[in-house]
Amino acid sequence: MKRNITCPCGEHITGENEDDLVTKTQEHLKENHPGHDYSRDEILFMAY
Incomplete structure (x- = not known):
């Protein structure tokens, strides 16, 4: 399950699960x- 993503602006976003990660990223x-x-x-x- 992927729970992390790094925006090109440098912001690191972590979610509790994939749904949470997508919501936080959006x-x-x-x-x-x-x-x-x-x-x-x-x-x-x-994501990774």
């Missing part, structure tokens, strides 16, 4: 990178 993108929306599959592809 919130980070909305707040810090408007217009950069990624799907669940795209986020999990980049």
Whole structure:
């Protein structure tokens, strides 16, 4: 199960599970990178 991702801006995001990671990543993108929306599959592809 993938629970970590590093945004190109340097922010490290960790979730309790894949669903939590996707939610936290989408919130980070909305707040810090408007217009950069990624799907669940795209986020999990980049996650580790």
